[in-house]
Amino acid sequence: MVLQLKNISLKRGEKWILKDLNWKVEKGQNWVLFGLNGAGKTSLLNLLNAFYFPTKGEISVLGMEFGKTYLAERLRKQIGFVSSSLQEKFHRDDNAFEVVLSGAFASIGLYETPSETIKEKAVSLLERLGCLDYANREYETLSQGEKQRVQIARALMADPPLLILDEPTYGLDFIAREKLLESIEEIAKGPNAPTMIYVTHHVEEILPVFKKTLLLKDGQVFASGDTNDLISSEQLSHFFDLPVRVIWTNNRPLLSKVQMVKN
Structure with a gap:
């Protein structure tokens, strides 16, 4: 089990941000976390990364149970996190x-001196994600798409068993978005791929993986449940x-509003 939430609730001030969440993610499963703005996606991610602790309920991520040990730093080293x-x-x-x-x-x-092995791995990931041509450019000068690719390479450096992609196509045009999605699909299909959680509010970004x-x-x-069942007109x-x-x-969904015919 990669993560398990049992009746998780989160309160901030007088407001319940999350209520009675139950969720299981098993090793090798790739999930979409889909919700509109204000649905609680960011709060849920903060829980998974141990930035927040639940007001009620039980949570375990990568075998570490919240509240029973000091796990924040150790846990975050095992989660690859990509977010704007x-x-x-x-x-x-x-x-x-x-x-x-x-x-x-x-x-x-x-802050530490990387070994030659670490440097070689970084070069390999930069090449794999198409970033090698701008490896020596300052990060702040990169385009949004280039920054996201670099972030994904960074997230993969520690071979994390869990990779969380928080709206990674934010701010990208169509071509940059599709190229990034191709890279994500390749990662998911690669050997020793991490379990992935893809956070979005755009159904057209949902990949077959x-x-x-x-x-x-x-x-x-x-x-x-199953993506094919939930990403449907009825649901x-x-x-x-x-x-x-x-x-x-x-194998990709497209969403449109149904135009109501007026008599």
């Missing part, structure tokens, strides 16, 4: 190569409280 929220934390003068190297130490910034989906709405699990019409149509083409 990290971009502002990287040091302004660090180049792409240094950002990737820092992933071996789970640090923001490079993500066989499982959790629909999160108003801080609660609306439904969870998403209930989810959105709005008539929608889902069409699957090339």
Whole structure:
């Protein structure tokens, strides 16, 4: 079991952000965490990364049970995390190569001297993700798509058993988005691939490798199960409280609103 949530609730001030969440992710499963803005996706990710602790319930991630041991630093070293929220934390003068190297130490910034083996691995990942041509450029000068690729390379440096991709196509145009999605699909199909959680509110980004989906709405699990069953016209019409149509083409879903005919 990669992660298990049992009746998890999270309260901030007087407001319940998450309520009675139950979720199991097994090794080798790739999940989509789908929800609209304000659904509680970010709060749930903060729980999984041990930035928050639940108000109620039990949570275990990568065999570490919250509340029974001090696990935050140890846990985060085993989770590859890619998010636009990290971009502002990287040091302004660090180049792409240094950002990737820092992933071996789970640090923001490079404070230790990497071995030749670590350097070779960073070069290999930069090449694999198509980043080698700009390895020596400062991270802040890169395009959004280039930054996301570098972040994914950084996240893979420690061979994490769990990789969380938090809206990795944010701010990308169509071509950059599709190229990044191709890279994510290659990672999922590669040898010793990590279990992956892909966080989004765009159904068209859901790749065939993500066989499982959790629909999160108003801080609660609306439904969870097989992606093909949940990403459907019927289920998403209930989810959105709005008539929608889902069409699957090339094993990818497309979403549109159903136009109501007026008499």
